[in-house]
Each structure stands twice: as structure tokens, then as C-alpha cells.
Amino acid sequence: MNGSRPGSEGGPSWCQSALLDRECPIVRPLPDFCDRGVLVLNKLSAAAILVVLMTACSTSSPTAGSPAASTAAAASPAHTTPTQLHFNADGTPDLSGVSISLGNSAGDATIGDTVVYIVSKTLEKWGATVNFQLGAGNTTELAVVSGQLNATAGPMPALLNAGANIFGNSQVHVDYVLVAKTISALEQLKGKKIAIATTVSPDQLLLDGALQNAKLTRADVTIALTGSNSASVNQMLQGQVDAAFVHADGLLKLQTTGTFNVLANSTALEPWDADSYLGAMPDWLKANPATAEAIDLAWLHAAKVFNSDKQQWITAALAFTKNTVSPADAGASYDALQKSGPWPADGSGMDTATLQKNFDVNKQNAQIKGVGDRPIDQWLTATPWTDALAWYKAHSSAF
Numbered sequence: 131m132n133g134s135r136p137g138s139e140g141g142p143s144w145c146q147s148a149l150l151d152r153e154c155p156i157v158r159p160l161p162d163f164c165d166r167g168v169l170v171l172n173k174l175s176a177a178a179i180l181v182v183l184m185t186a187c188s189t190s191s192p193t194a195g196s197p198a199a200s201t202a203a204a205a206s207p208a209h210t211t212p213t214q215l216h217f218n219a220d221g222t223p224d225l226s227g228v229s230i231s232l233g234n235s236a237g238d239a240t241i242g243d244t245v246v247y248i249v250s251k252t253l254e255k256w257g258a259t260v261n262f263q264l265g266a267g268n269t270t271e272l273a274v275v276s277g278q279l280n281a282t283a284g285p286m287p288a289l290l291n292a293g294a295n296i297f298g299n300s301q302v303h304v305d306y307v308l309v310a311k312t313i314s315a316l317e318q319l320k321g322k323k324i325a326i327a328t329t330v331s332p333d334q335l336l337l338d339g340a341l342q343n344a345k346l347t348r349a350d351v352t353i354a355l356t357g358s359n360s361a362s363v364n365q366m367l368q369g370q371v372d373a374a375f376v377h378a379d380g381l382l383k384l385q386t387t388g389t390f391n392v393l394a395n396s397t398a399l400e401p402w403d404a405d406s407y408l409g410a411m412p413d414w415l416k417a418n419p420a421t422a423e424a425i426d427l428a429w430l431h432a433a434k435v436f437n438s439d440k441q442q443w444i445t446a447a448l449a450f451t452k453n454t455v456s457p458a459d460a461g462a463s464y465d466a467l468q469k470s471g472p473w474p475a476d477g478s479g480m481d482t483a484t485l486q487k488n489f490d491v492n493k494q495n496a497q498i499k500g501v502g503d504r505p506i507d508q509w510l511t512a513t514p515w516t517d518a519l520a521w522y523k524a525h526s527s528a529f
Contacts, residue, residue: 209224209226209227210223210224210225210226210227210228210420210424211420212417212418212419212420212421213417213418213419213420214420215420215423215424220528221521221525221527221528221529222256222528222529223256223423223424223427224256224257225253225256225257225258225424226257227257228257228258228259228421228424229258229259229260229261230253230258230259230260230261230280230281230421230424230425231260231261231263231278231279231280231281232246232249232250232253232260232261232262232263232279232280232281232282232283232425233262233263233264233265233270233271233273233274233279233281233282233283233284234246234247234262234263234264234265234270234282234283234284235265235267235268235269235270235271235282235283235284235285235288235406236264236265236266237264237265237266237267238264239264239450239451239452239454240379240451241379241447241450241451241455241459241460241463242305242377242378242379242463242467243264243283243450244436244443244446244447244450245300245301245429245432245433245435245436245473246283246300246432247262247446247447247449247450248428248431248432248435248436248443248446249425249428249429249431249432250262250428251446252428252431252432253424253425253428256424256428258424261279263279265282267288268284268288268291268292270282270283270284271284271288271289271291271292271294271409272292274292274294274409274410274411274414275292275293275294275411280410280414280418280421281297281408281409281410281414281422281425282294282408282409282410283300283301283406283407283408283409284300284406284407284409285405285406285407286404286406286407286488286489286492286498287492287497287498287499287502289407289409290409290489290498290501290502290503290504290509291498291499291500291501291502292409292501292502293411293412293501293502294409294410294411294412294509295409295410295411295412295415295509295510295511296407296408296409296485296509296510296511297408297409297410297415297422297425297426297510297511297512297514297515298407298408298422298425298426298429298480298514298515298518299404299407299408299426299429299433299473299479299480299515300405300406300407300408300429301404301405301406301472301473302404302405302472302473302474302478302479303396303397303401303403303404303405303470303471303472303474303479304332304336304396304400304403304404304405304470304472305377305378305396305405305467305470305472306332306333306336306375306376306377306395306396306470307375307376307378307381307392307393307394307395307396307466307469307470308324308336308340308373308374308375308392308393308394308395308399309366309373309374309375309376309381309384309390309391309392309393310322310372310373310374310390310391310393311366311372311388311389311390311391312372313372313373313391313393314391314393315393316340316343316344316393316394317344317345319340319341319344319346319350319351319372319373319393320344320346320350320351321350321351322351322352322372322373323351323352323353323354323370323371323372323373324337324351324352324353324354324371324372324373324374324375325354325356325361325362325365325366325370325371325373325374325375326353326354326355326356326362326374326375327355327356327357327358327359327361327362327375328355328357328358329355329495330495330496330497331359332375332396332400332403332405333359333362333375335400335403335491336375336396336399336400336403337353337375339394339399339400340393340394340399343394343398343399354370354371356374359375359376359377359380360380362374362375362376362380363376363380363383363384366384366390367383367384367387373393378463378466378467378469378470379463379466381466381469382459382462382463382466385462392469395469395470395471396470397470397471397472402483402484402487402488403488403491404479404484404488405472408425408426408429410422410511412511415511415514419513419514422511422514423514423515423517423518423521424518425514426514426515426518426519427518427521427522427529430475430477430518430519430522430529431522431529432473433473433474433475434475434529436464436467436473436475437473437474437475438475440461440464443464444457444460444461444464447460447463447464448460477519477522477523480512480515480519482506482510485506485510486506489506
């Protein structure tokens with residue numbers, strides 16, 4: 131059977147349904163009368179039972195250890211609304227009749243964005259009608275501002291500068307690895323030439339982490355500013371540098387020409403450094419907390435797929451890229467991405483300390499501008515995420 135949170139709108143009340151079905155549907159939070167009511171059912175008349183149950187529904191509170199309260203109020207309709215999620219018996223949200231316009235701040239369907247694609251397809255699987263759009267630069271963020279999109283995955287500066295709020299993870303860690311051909315350990319970097327893209331790109335920060343781990347300083351190495359990540363890859367191929375920070379796809383390109391050693395990954399060097407988040411306008415989040423929560427639940431599922439089901443991820447990657455890459459290349463991409471662990475399924479990355487660290491570094495690098503420069507309590511809408519994470523952890527087998 132399908133279940134909803136306590137208290138339906140119209141028709142028999144949730145308590146009356148419980149009386150008839152003699153079981154509790156999936157709810158959040160779980161009323162404590164379900165634990166104690168059974169003890170008295172056989173001793174009360176039918177009328178008294180109804181009184182007891184209806185009183186419990188009106189006064190009960192969550193039991194200890196139950197998932198966090200929903201973004202919605204305690205009452206719940208028989209189907210999902212913008213403010214209240216309705217759950218199926220298996221623990222997944224029932225999104226029948228829900229429409230979601232979701233963007234991804236990427237110019238084309240690259241294999242590294244497969245997780246966001248899985249998010250869109252998961253929402254569809256749960257019953258939603260999804261309009262999934264890709265956009266170069268900050269076009270998806272601007273589409274969120276105009277109302278053409280409900281939400282988008284994008285870098286923190288682009289989201290905040292557009293006036294959007296962050297409500298969930300997208301790519302928790304940047305997918306960089308430090309590679310070299312002739313050396314195999316960070317300690318061997320002394321006296322070497324290392325390529326980074328720019329002074330404001332993530333590898334600028336990752337370099338400091340690598341040197342610190344090697345007990346070296348910038349004075350111990352030569353730094354080559356290449357202008358772009360692809361240029362760093364090319365300089366490695368041409369032997370102009372000894373080591374370089376490259377994306378997972380850059381590592382694949384290098385490996386087609388020979389053996390390259392991965393000295394470190396971004397997760398180990400700067401675990402707080404995020405690539406992107408999910409964002410939406412504050413007014414939309416206020417009016418649609420349940421929809422935002424569903425998107426976060428779909429993201430948690432997608433992250434779990436990446437971390438536990440390589441073949442399912444490859445199948446999604448091939449569909450997303452419309453088979454422009456081969457299954458073998460998709461598998462190699464998966465292996466390369468795994469080295470940087472960009473999508474942890476444990477809920478990490480949305481704590482206030484990590485968010486504030488990313489904000490401070492982006493601001494220091496002059497990436498946060500205009501309306502984007504505001505306190506965290508004005509750009510973080512955390513409730514959809516915390517509610518989704520609580521439900522996901524309590525019903526992990528459903529995802």
C-alpha cells in the first residue's frame with residue numbers, strides 16, 4: 131500500500147485508515163501511538179478505539195530515533211504536493227503529477243555529469259515529469275532566476291551571484307588528480323615543474339595541499355600557469371612539465387599514451403573543496419520544500435549508484451552521452467573518477483563549516499560578487515537536505 135505522513139486531506143483520516151487496516155502506513159515522523167495503541171485494542175470498544183486513535187493522532191510526537199520531521203507540516207495529503215511528500219510502501223517518494231524543471235551548468239553532455247542525469251531519471255522513475263536542461267556558463271542559473279527552471283546544479287559562485295540559495299549537494303569534491311610520469315610520490319616533487327590552470331582554479335588550492343603533504347613549499351618547485359586544464363594535459367604530453375593537476379577525463383587522455391602515476395587526489399588534499407551544488411531561488415524553495423527534498427533524495431540515490439554499481443552508472447553514462455563514448459571508455463572514466471571520490475553517498479559536504487569554507491575561498495578569489503556576498507543564513511536552505519538525508523538513512527534499502 132502507499133503511505134503518507136499523518137493526517138490526510140479529505141476522505142477518511144489517517145487514524146481511521148489505521149483502524150481499518152490495522153497497520154501504520156509509512157510516515158514521517160512515526161506517531162508513538164503505534165507502539166502503545168496495540169496493547170489496548172482488544173480491551174476497548176470500537177467507538178473507544180476510534181476516540182483513542184484520533185486523540186493520539188492529534189497529540190502524538192515523533193518517537194525517539196525516528197527520522198527528522200518533514201519539510202511539510204504534520205498533515206499530509208494522499209499524494210505529493212509542493213509542500214508535502216507522499217511515500218510509497220517501499221520508502222520511495224510518490225511523485226505522480228509533479229513537474230520538475232532541472233538544469234545542469236554544463237555546456238554539453240559530458241560523462242563527468244552522469245550523476246546529475248541519474249538524478250533526473252530517478253525523479254522520472256518516481257513518477258515526476260522532468261524537463262532536464264544543460265546550459266553553458268551561467269545560463270541555467272539565469273534560467274532559475276527567470277523561472278524557466280526550478281533548480282540547477284552549478285558552482286557556488288554562479289548560484290549565489292544569481293541570487294539563488296543552495297539546498298543540496300551536486301559534486302561534493304572536485305575531480306582532480308595530480309599525475310606525473312617519472313615520479314611516483316609527492317615527496318619527489320622537490321625541484322620539479324608543476325602545471326596548474328590559473329591562480330583562481332581549484333588546482334591552485336590543491337597545489338598547496340600537495341606541497342604541505344610533501345613537507346615542501348612553493349619555493350621548492352616551479353609552477354607553470356597553463357591557462358586551462360586541457361592545456362595542462364597537453365604540457366604533460368609534450369614533456370614540458372613534470373607533474374600536473376588534471377580532471378578524470380584528462381587522466382584518460384594521458385593514459386592512452388603511456389603510464390602515468392597518480393600522486394594524490396583532490397579529496398585527500400582539500401576534502402572541503404566542492405565542485406558544485408544544487409540551487410534554486412529562495413521564494414521557490416519556500417513554496418516547494420517537498421519538491422526540493424525529492425531532488426535531494428534523487429541525488430543521494432544517484433551518489434549511491436556511483437559508489438556501489440559501476441555497471442548501472444556506465445549504462446546511464448552511455449545514455450546521457452548518447453553513446454558518443456564506448457562502454458570501455460565509460461568504464462575507464464568511472465575508474466578515473468573513483469580516484470577522486472566526487473560523490474560520497476554518506477551525506478557529507480553540506481555541513482555549515484564546509485559550505486562556509488567554500489564561500490570564503492571563493493570570495494577571497496573574487497568569485498563571489500554583488501548579491502552573492504551575503505551571510506550563510508541568507509543563502510543556505512538546509513531543511514530539504516537534512517530531511518532527505520534523514521529519510522535516506524532510515525530507508526537506505528529503498529534507494
